Amino acid sequence: xxxxxxxxxxxxxxxxxxxxxHMANPFTIFLTPLLVVSAIFAINWMIWWIIRTxxxxxPDSVANVSAGFQYSGATLWIFVYMMVIAIMAMNLTFSxxxxxxxxxxxxxxxxxxxxxxxxxxxxVVYILLAAVEAWTGGWGxxxxxxxxxxxxxxxxxxxxxxxxxxxxxxxxxxxxAFGAMYVRYKARGLILFFSVLSIGILGGxxxxxxxxxxxxxxxxxxxxGFTGAYALSLIVSAIAGLAGYLILRRATPRS
Amino acid sequence: MTAVVEVRDLTKHYGKVHAVDGVSFQLExxxxxxxxxxxxxxxxxxxSLLTAQEFASSGSIEVFGASPxxxxxxxxxLCFIKESQKYPDDFKVKHVLRTAPWFFPHWDQRxxxxxxxxxxxxxxxRMKKISRGQFSAVGVVVGLASRAPLTFFDEPYLGLDAVARxxxxxxxxxxxxxxxxxxxxxxxxxxxxSDLLEHVLVIDSGKxxxxxxxxxxxxxxxxxxxxxEAVDRFVGTREVLHRDGIGGLASVTVAGLDDxxxxxxxxxxxxxxxxxxQQLVVRLTSGTATDFTEELSA
Numbered sequence: 001x002x003x004x005x006x007x008x009x010x011x012x013x014x015x016x017x018x019x020x021x022h023m024a025n026p027f028t029i030f031l032t033p034l035l036v037v038s039a040i041f042a043i044n045w046m047i048w049w050i051i052r053t054x055x056x057x058x059p060d061s062v063a064n065v066s067a068g069f070q071y072s073g074a075t076l077w078i079f080v081y082m083m084v085i086a087i088m089a090m091n092l093t094f095s096x097x098x099x100x101x102x103x104x105x106x107x108x109x110x111x112x113x114x115x116x117x118x119x120x121x122x123x124v125v126y127i128l129l130a131a132v133e134a135w136t137g138g139w140g141x142x143x144x145x146x147x148x149x150x151x152x153x154x155x156x157x158x159x160x161x162x163x164x165x166x167x168x169x170x171x172x173x174x175x176x177a178f179g180a181m182y183v184r185y186k187a188r189g190l191i192l193f194f195s196v197l198s199i200g201i202l203g204g205x206x207x208x209x210x211x212x213x214x215x216x217x218x219x220x221x222x223x224x225g226f227t228g229a230y231a232l233s234l235i236v237s238a239i240a241g242l243a244g245y246l247i248l249r250r251a252t253p254r255s
Numbered sequence: 256m257t258a259v260v261e262v263r264d265l266t267k268h269y270g271k272v273h274a275v276d277g278v279s280f281q282l283e284x285x286x287x288x289x290x291x292x293x294x295x296x297x298x299x300x301x302x303s304l305l306t307a308q309e310f311a312s313s314g315s316i317e318v319f320g321a322s323p324x325x326x327x328x329x330x331x332x333l334c335f336i337k338e339s340q341k342y343p344d345d346f347k348v349k350h351v352l353r354t355a356p357w358f359f360p361h362w363d364q365r366x367x368x369x370x371x372x373x374x375x376x377x378x379x380x381r382m383k384k385i386s387r388g389q390f391s392a393v394g395v396v397v398g399l400a401s402r403a404p405l406t407f408f409d410e411p412y413l414g415l416d417a418v419a420r421x422x423x424x425x426x427x428x429x430x431x432x433x434x435x436x437x438x439x440x441x442x443x444x445x446x447x448x449s450d451l452l453e454h455v456l457v458i459d460s461g462k463x464x465x466x467x468x469x470x471x472x473x474x475x476x477x478x479x480x481x482x483x484e485a486v487d488r489f490v491g492t493r494e495v496l497h498r499d500g501i502g503g504l505a506s507v508t509v510a511g512l513d514d515x516x517x518x519x520x521x522x523x524x525x526x527x528x529x530x531x532x533q534q535l536v537v538r539l540t541s542g543t544a545t546d547f548t549e550e551l552s553a
Contacts, residue, residue: 099308100359
């Protein structure tokens, strides 16, 4: 005779548990990034204020300076931070969740939902801050941190929202893939992967150079445009996400 | 008798190393089983296989009547507390205790709170920073309060002091009496847990040496002490598990004595000593004495 387990909890409950698990310590996932953004903002604001004070007061100079601020990469670190969050989640939170009886599938799907949710939430915050920035005339000093050329200054807000969202998704996805690789294939697997990737990229570049195809690459990106390029990144993200799923499906938690 | 785990011809190898090698056994429901063996014997691998953390190379595993692999219904009945458990980098003790009830359907919060007090756990301590003993205690608290129908403790008390270990044994027995469940306990401190164990599995080099009730195992050997000549005469051609001697005195551990043999030994002026579980396991796993181990597991 064999004892039989009662039915599993509903899928929504299991996925919800994984999502809650990722957010169990809100410091890491919300407060720390927001505090760092605030600190960077404060420092930037002081610099803007100094430059603004030293700038001649004619409209041309002021506009020039403001345009220059739009090249600010002050917020780009947060994307890398989110990649690290994804890597850590795949490595440590994966082990932890399996120790608590989660299936790999539930963990991976729940993590994907968590990351999509975080990407959406942070994109909205980003675009809201951009709106406040524009509305206050660059925080009163013509500064620019959230209206950045990397997300399209002239695009309507909903397109910029899409750009920011796509970039968050991209970093979460490749972070998940790297983290999964590390769990399954250890450091050696990552080294091998990056070696092959580097050779592939350099080989591709060499091929483009030899065949004189660089202008065609330029034309391609000019054709797909800013939004098109971000849309294409979603394909890369989807591949990375799928790879992460397949790799982790057969992975053993590291001990 | 109801089995909660049924393992058939289970093998797990890493390259050429056979961590678990053709193992078959059953675990009966609501019993405390000791999984004993030396370092690297395959205890952790075996438990990782039963909890679907590892993938078997061959053989079959049924837990609650089904393969545990990616099986949410089965896995939510399990709790695997291992000495090397990883925690998210930013987790404090309180985060572990906050998240555990979401995953274990039988979690008892009052019991958990009581254990936290008794083990003096620092709720705000980071899992990375707290002492080894406190780290282990977190696992012990989760393992006990989860009340999982099948709970695995893999070396649960590394770094725990004697008081905390005793507390663990006491709470485990108390709670087990009130809420019967199946417990698998792997440990090196065999003497300490000897009284807890109802069943014993001994594994060495990936192979199952012993699968026997604890009482049976304890009675399966005895030490005969006395004058060398008298001892030798009594032992005769019996299976000798271990032999010690000083001068004219000898102490010989032999396999399985029945009541008549025991009486014969006493009338020959020999003293009979009990062999502890720990001594037995040490003797079973320290040499290449495969002939008598087969007899014990038969």
